[in-house]
Amino acid sequence: MQQALQLHQAGRRQEAEMLYRQVLAQKANHAAAAHFLGLLLHQTGRSAEGLDLLEQSVRLQPKNPDFLNNLGTVMRDLGRVSVAVDFFRGAVAIRPDQLAARDNLGSSLKQLGQFEGAEEIYRGTIGRNPFHVRARIGLAETLQEAGRLDEALAVFREALAIRPKDADLLHGLGVGLMEKGRLGEAAEHFRQALAVDPGMARAWLMLTQVKRQQDRDAELAGMEAQHAKAPEGSLARMQLSFGLGKANDDLKDYGRAFDYFAEGNAIRRTGIDYDADRTRAEFEAMKAVFDAGFFERHKPSSIADDAPIFVVGMPRSGTTLIEQIIASHPQVYGAGELNILKTVVGKQFPPGMKGGFPWGIADMPDKAYAEAGQAYLDLLHARYPGFRHVTDKMPGNFLLVGFIHLMLPKARIIHCARDAAATCLSIYKVHFRGDSHRYGYDLGELADFHNLYADIMAHWRTVLPGVVHDVRYEDFVADQEGQTRALIAHLGLPWDDAVLSFHETDRPVRTASAAQVRQPMYQGSVDLWKRYGDRLKPLLDKLDRDAGTP
Numbered sequence: 001m002q003q004a005l006q007l008h009q010a011g012r013r014q015e016a017e018m019l020y021r022q023v024l025a026q027k028a029n030h031a032a033a034a035h036f037l038g039l040l041l042h043q044t045g046r047s048a049e050g051l052d053l054l055e056q057s058v059r060l061q062p063k064n065p066d067f068l069n070n071l072g073t074v075m076r077d078l079g080r081v082s083v084a085v086d087f088f089r090g091a092v093a094i095r096p097d098q099l100a101a102r103d104n105l106g107s108s109l110k111q112l113g114q115f116e117g118a119e120e121i122y123r124g125t126i127g128r129n130p131f132h133v134r135a136r137i138g139l140a141e142t143l144q145e146a147g148r149l150d151e152a153l154a155v156f157r158e159a160l161a162i163r164p165k166d167a168d169l170l171h172g173l174g175v176g177l178m179e180k181g182r183l184g185e186a187a188e189h190f191r192q193a194l195a196v197d198p199g200m201a202r203a204w205l206m207l208t209q210v211k212r213q214q215d216r217d218a219e220l221a222g223m224e225a226q227h228a229k230a231p232e233g234s235l236a237r238m239q240l241s242f243g244l245g246k247a248n249d250d251l252k253d254y255g256r257a258f259d260y261f262a263e264g265n266a267i268r269r270t271g272i273d274y275d276a277d278r279t280r281a282e283f284e285a286m287k288a289v290f291d292a293g294f295f296e297r298h299k300p301s302s303i304a305d306d307a308p309i310f311v312v313g314m315p316r317s318g319t320t321l322i323e324q325i326i327a328s329h330p331q332v333y334g335a336g337e338l339n340i341l342k343t344v345v346g347k348q349f350p351p352g353m354k355g356g357f358p359w360g361i362a363d364m365p366d367k368a369y370a371e372a373g374q375a376y377l378d379l380l381h382a383r384y385p386g387f388r389h390v391t392d393k394m395p396g397n398f399l400l401v402g403f404i405h406l407m408l409p410k411a412r413i414i415h416c417a418r419d420a421a422a423t424c425l426s427i428y429k430v431h432f433r434g435d436s437h438r439y440g441y442d443l444g445e446l447a448d449f450h451n452l453y454a455d456i457m458a459h460w461r462t463v464l465p466g467v468v469h470d471v472r473y474e475d476f477v478a479d480q481e482g483q484t485r486a487l488i489a490h491l492g493l494p495w496d497d498a499v500l501s502f503h504e505t506d507r508p509v510r511t512a513s514a515a516q517v518r519q520p521m522y523q524g525s526v527d528l529w530k531r532y533g534d535r536l537k538p539l540l541d542k543l544d545r546d547a548g549t550p
Helices: 002-009 013-026 031-043 047-060 065-077 080-092 099-109 115-128 133-145 149-162 167-180 182-194 201-210 218-229 235-250 255-268 274-291 292-297 319-327 339-347 359-363 366-383 397-406 422-430 443-463 474-476 480-490 497-504 526-542
Strands: 306-315 332-334 389-392 412-417 469-473
Touching: 002 013, 002 031, 013 031, 031 047, 047 065, 065 080, 065 099, 080 099, 080 255, 099 133, 099 235, 115 133, 133 149, 133 167, 149 167, 167 182, 167 201, 182 332, 201 218, 201 235, 218 235, 235 255, 255 526, 274 359, 274 397, 274 443, 292 397, 292 443, 306 319, 306 366, 306 397, 319 332, 319 389, 319 412, 319 474, 319 480, 319 497, 319 526, 339 366, 339 397, 366 397, 397 412, 397 443, 422 443, 443 469, 443 526, 469 474, 469 480, 474 480, 480 497
Parallel strands: 306 389, 306 412, 332 389, 412 469
Antiparallel strands: none
8 A cells, every 4th residue: 555655646646556456456445545546546537436436435434634635625626616615624623733624625615705714714724823824825815806905915915924935925916916906016026926936827927917018028038938848738838828929919919929829728728628519508598498478477576776786798898897987986886706696596596496497497486586686685785885886797697687687676787798809809818717718718619609698698688678788898999988978877876087087996806807907998909809810710700790789
C-alpha cells in the first residue's frame, strides 16, 4: 500500500493503480486502497467508477476527515456542490482545525452564493490561524462577491501586511481595485504580482484588461515570452492567449488578435461540457409551457413591491452599461449579477417536481408564484436594506421573464439588445469567470445560442406585450441623453443629472465590462466586429442577424 501511494504521488498512476487493485484483491474492504484508487480514477477521467470506491471508503471509515474532504472535492469537481458542502462540513465537524476542509467549505459556500456562511467559516479559520493567508483571500473574495468591496480591499491589505510579496494577494487586490474603478492602481498591483511571479498568467490577463496597449512595449514582449513557454492546452496558455488577443486588438492587429482569441477559446472549449441540443430543448420547453394560453390561465401575484429592476440580455450586449446608468441614480442601488432569482425558482419549482421542469409548472397553483416572489424580495431586502430600488443584472434571466412577470408584476424588466455580430464577437473575445457561458467558446455554437436567445425574446414580446422594455446599445451610443431620459422616465424615477456621468459613479462592477464601464460611450465601438472580416464566417453563416430585433 505504501508503495502504491508513493507511485501515485510521483505521478506514476498506471503502476499505482495496479498495486491498489492488488491490495483490494487481497482485502476487498481495505478503506485506504479503495479511497486512493477512487481518487486516481477520478484524476484519470473515470469518475463514475472512482466515485463508487470513494463512497465505499467513507462507508468503511465514516469518521475519517481526510476521506470526507477528498470525497467533497470530487463531488465539487463533478458539479455537485451542495452535496460537497455536506462532506466538507462533516470533515470540519470531526477535525475543526483541518485547514484544507475549512478552505473547501468556505469556497463551496461562496460558489453557492451563501456568503454569510462562507464568511463565518473564513473568519473562524483566521481566528484559529491568523497567518493562514488562503483564508484571508477567501474572505476577501467572498466580501467582493457579496458587494462589500471596501471591506474586501481592507482584508486584502491586512493579508499583504503579513505577506507583502504574495503574488496571489497582489493579484486579488488588483482585481478589487479594478472593480472599484481604480484602474491605474489595479495595473500597478498586477505588475507587482508579476514581479514576484513572472509566469502568473492570470495577472498578465488582468493587466491587459486595465491597460490599453499603445505599442509593442516590453510588457507585451514579456507576455509573448510567457505564452511561448506555457504548455499547449494549459490554463496558463489559455489565459495568456486571451490577454494577447486583447493587446493586439488594442493595436488594431486584428489578424493576430483573432489567432490568439481562437487559441484561447479552443483550449477553453476542450474543458467545457456543453450540449447544444440540450440547450435548444430547454429553450423550446420554456416557450411551450409559457404560451399565450398559460398566461390566460395564470394571473400575476398581488405583490406590489416594485423595488427590483431586472436588466437582462446577452452578455456583452450593454447590460453592464445600462445598469451603471440606472445605478447612478440616487434612488437605485446597483447590485450586479445576482443568483437570487435562479435560486428561488429552483427551490419553488425544482427539477424533480411532479411532471418535471418546466412541464410541471403548468399545474402549479398561482400561490406558488406569489411565494417565490416573496422569497425573492426577502432575500433582496435582507442583502440590500433601505434602498428604494435594486438592480439585478444577471443577463441570463431573459429565460425567466415568464417567472418574473408572475412573481413580481410591479418589477421593471429592461432588455438590452445589441447588433448580433457585435455581441457574439465581444463574447468570443472575453475569458469569463466561472462556466456560466459554456456556449461562448465556439463560433458556431455561439451563433446557435444567440439565435435561441433572440427567438425567446420575440416569444416574450408576443405572449407578454409591454412587459419587457427594450433598449438598444447602438441607440444609447448615438443619443446618450435622449435614450437615458426615456429609460429613467420608463422606470418612474425623477430626473437626475448624475445618470449622464455614469462612468464617474463609485460602485463596484464585477463583470467583464468593469474597465469599459468607467469610460464614456463612443461611436467607434459599434462596428468593431467588421474589422475581423472573413475570420467570423463560421459565426455569420449561422447567425440570424435580424431575429428578435426590438
